[in-house]
Amino acid sequence: MTTGLWIILDHVVALLSIAAWFAAGVTLALRRIRLAPAVLVAAVLVTLVRVGTVAMLAGRGWWFVQEKVLLGLPMLGAAGAVAVLLAGPQLLAVRRGRAAGGSARGVVSVFTAGYSALAGLVVTFLVGYPLTLSAALITISLVCAGALLTARVIAPPAENTADAGVAQAPEGRRAISRRRFLGWTGGAVAVTAAGAGTGLSFLPAESVTRGGGPGRSSRTAVSVADLRGSGSPAPGGIVRRQVLTAKKATVRLPSGREIDAWTYDGEVPGPAITATQGDLVEVRLRNADIEDGLTLHWHGYDVPCGEDGAPGVTQLAVAPGEEFVYRFRADQVGTYWYHTHHASHIGVRKGLYGTLVVEPRDGQRADEPSAAERVDLTLPVHTFDGVVLIAGRDDRTEHPAPPGAPVRLRLINTDSDPHRIVLAGTPFRISAVDGRDLNQPGEVSDVGLRLPAGGRFDLVFVMPDTVVALVVDDDLVGGLRLRPPGDTSGAARIEDTSDLPELDLLRYGAPAAVPFDPRKADRHFTMVLDRGVAMVDGRPAYAHTVNGRGHPSIPDQLVTEGDIVRFTVVNRSLETHPWHLHGHPVLILSRDGTPSTGSPLWVDTFDVRPGETWKVAFRATNPGIWMNHCHNLPHAHQGGMMLRLRYDGVTTPFGGSHGGSPGHGH
Ligand SMILES: [Cu+2]
Numbered sequence: 001m002t003t004g005l006w007i008i009l010d011h012v013v014a015l016l017s018i019a020a021w022f023a024a025g026v027t028l029a030l031r032r033i034r035l036a037p038a039v040l041v042a043a044v045l046v047t048l049v050r051v052g053t054v055a056m057l058a059g060r061g062w063w064f065v066q067e068k069v070l071l072g073l074p075m076l077g078a079a080g081a082v083a084v085l086l087a088g089p090q091l092l093a094v095r096r097g098r099a100a101g102g103s104a105r106g107v108v109s110v111f112t113a114g115y116s117a118l119a120g121l122v123v124t125f126l127v128g129y130p131l132t133l134s135a136a137l138i139t140i141s142l143v144c145a146g147a148l149l150t151a152r153v154i155a156p157p158a159e160n161t162a163d164a165g166v167a168q169a170p171e172g173r174r175a176i177s178r179r180r181f182l183g184w185t186g187g188a189v190a191v192t193a194a195g196a197g198t199g200l201s202f203l204p205a206e207s208v209t210r211g212g213g214p215g216r217s218s219r220t221a222v223s224v225a226d227l228r229g230s231g232s233p234a235p236g237g238i239v240r241r242q243v244l245t246a247k248k249a250t251v252r253l254p255s256g257r258e259i260d261a262w263t264y265d266g267e268v269p270g271p272a273i274t275a276t277q278g279d280l281v282e283v284r285l286r287n288a289d290i291e292d293g294l295t296l297h298w299h300g301y302d303v304p305c306g307e308d309g310a311p312g313v314t315q316l317a318v319a320p321g322e323e324f325v326y327r328f329r330a331d332q333v334g335t336y337w338y339h340t341h342h343a344s345h346i347g348v349r350k351g352l353y354g355t356l357v358v359e360p361r362d363g364q365r366a367d368e369p370s371a372a373e374r375v376d377l378t379l380p381v382h383t384f385d386g387v388v389l390i391a392g393r394d395d396r397t398e399h400p401a402p403p404g405a406p407v408r409l410r411l412i413n414t415d416s417d418p419h420r421i422v423l424a425g426t427p428f429r430i431s432a433v434d435g436r437d438l439n440q441p442g443e444v445s446d447v448g449l450r451l452p453a454g455g456r457f458d459l460v461f462v463m464p465d466t467v468v469a470l471v472v473d474d475d476l477v478g479g480l481r482l483r484p485p486g487d488t489s490g491a492a493r494i495e496d497t498s499d500l501p502e503l504d505l506l507r508y509g510a511p512a513a514v515p516f517d518p519r520k521a522d523r524h525f526t527m528v529l530d531r532g533v534a535m536v537d538g539r540p541a542y543a544h545t546v547n548g549r550g551h552p553s554i555p556d557q558l559v560t561e562g563d564i565v566r567f568t569v570v571n572r573s574l575e576t577h578p579w580h581l582h583g584h585p586v587l588i589l590s591r592d593g594t595p596s597t598g599s600p601l602w603v604d605t606f607d608v609r610p611g612e613t614w615k616v617a618f619r620a621t622n623p624g625i626w627m628n629h630c631h632n633l634p635h636a637h638q639g640g641m642m643l644r645l646r647y648d649g650v651t652t653p654f655g656g657s658h659g660g661s662p663g664h665g666h
Helices: 003-029 035-060 066-095 104-126 133-154 170-201 344-350 633-637
Strands: 239-252 258-264 273-276 280-287 297-299 323-329 334-339 353-359 375-384 387-390 398-400 406-413 419-424 429-433 449-451 456-462 468-472 475-483 523-536 539-546 556-559 564-571 577-581 586-591 605-608 613-619 625-630 642-647
Touching: 003 035, 003 066, 003 104, 035 066, 035 104, 066 104, 066 133, 104 133, 104 523, 133 170, 239 273, 258 344, 273 280, 334 344, 334 406, 334 456, 344 633, 353 375, 353 406, 375 475, 387 468, 387 475, 406 419, 419 456, 449 456, 523 556, 564 577, 564 605, 605 613, 625 633
Parallel strands: 239 280, 273 353, 375 406, 398 475, 523 564, 556 642
Antiparallel strands: 239 258, 280 323, 297 334, 334 353, 375 387, 406 456, 419 449, 419 468, 429 456, 468 475, 523 539, 564 613, 577 605, 577 625, 586 613, 625 642
């Protein structure tokens, strides 16, 4: 069973335990003497099952259970034990006819167990990982307050119903004064804990984590504004100049529907940017009328930091009437894309994206077919209006391909959710992932591929003399068809693709040497992804959190140039988070403790599904301040799942947007 399923099962058992303890309290309060013992036993049993589910989760990692083991279960265990000790003997006495009903003490203690169970689940959903002393104290005070209130309702001091008839006796008076003493003590504990917990929550948080490496040095500061791209192409290369004007436009979808899009140059996707390795790419971004402002971010392309397009960190967002010139040398070959990084959860969805493809310079070998015979298609997959489009609005669902021609399909997921890709009608290879070539990729067929948000796959094959179908999200009607010229066989019959197994890229291709030893990491950062109440951009929100915090309060990760850096990314939540680091590809080391055994897998986005734990590594060779975030763009921009990786000695003069609070810029 996957960790994600254990998380869900644990939530269900937690809900059942809450229901069982409250049911026990109600039956006891209503003096359903025959039913009450059974319900109480059920509550105890469900609680024991809960211990089992938490133990299972603990085996998957401390991150998944910390607040349950340190607070939820001990609280419930203590309250439940008291409840059984107080209510149990009374129920037995009633059954044996030696008493008329349960006492108030018993009822209150059983309800308190219910509050403890409820509080434990609430902490899991609102606080998550890591549990703070502040949250623990506030929770305990709330449970105490609940118990005291219940006591007042069930056994008002004036009537003293619980021990009715004995109030005149000395023991009765002692019982009353004891209860008063307990009430005052409980109240004092609740108030003190609440006060201390609230006070602690105002303590300032760390603004930087060092990951076990040294802290900031006194090295001379360099500004990201000075970390700009090369002014000249490599020998043999040319300068590729382009102007992109961002503007609103009405775009007609293949369905005939017109949508109000935000575009680069009035097109969706924006103009395809192509280059040959070593060329200098120079793009002048002009903003005509996008009031929110925008930038260009070169997704997966390791440009110098000043060209990265992160508003508030590497530049200011480009406002209407303004412009910004991006310049970088196209040294990396492969399939990439560009998009705005400002309010991108709206901008990219509305159309502010385009493709970037860089071809190798060394040209083609003599035995390779000429460009005319090759089929090379760049296919950004984007959802407009709930319809998945391939290659934008000019959705050519049919494309001619001569039999024997080498075909390369460059798939780019420009959405915020993963897509499932199936290629039917031919065996094929995944020659590159996120623009980087794989080592000895084997031929596969009848498999599903999961393309994370922001990710790219290059699929290559030799065109057969029959139709080849590219199927996205198992939709047999949509997608793309490659058809030999003259083929009149009509629509290819495609079998249902939803049952095809998913190819695991961690076991695809052959191992090869990597340029550093990931075991010798200089710094190690753990990011636990969850949902919880946190501040996002100065406002409290039910945020997508990293280590319990939201942007911009998540501490920066400090690295030194040359460091080998490891990330452990843990997903405690019930949603997938496509993790994306700017400026560096990361090498996948393992998923859920199982090492990557195929080709070295260098990616810029990896999908961390619910319950998964990924370990990745990279070498810090590109100085700057880099966004490190979830590429589900609403998670990042509205939800706060976004932080910065900061090189020692690099500063930014910019603020706002991704920049965070004043002082973080130093
Ligand atoms: Cu996310």
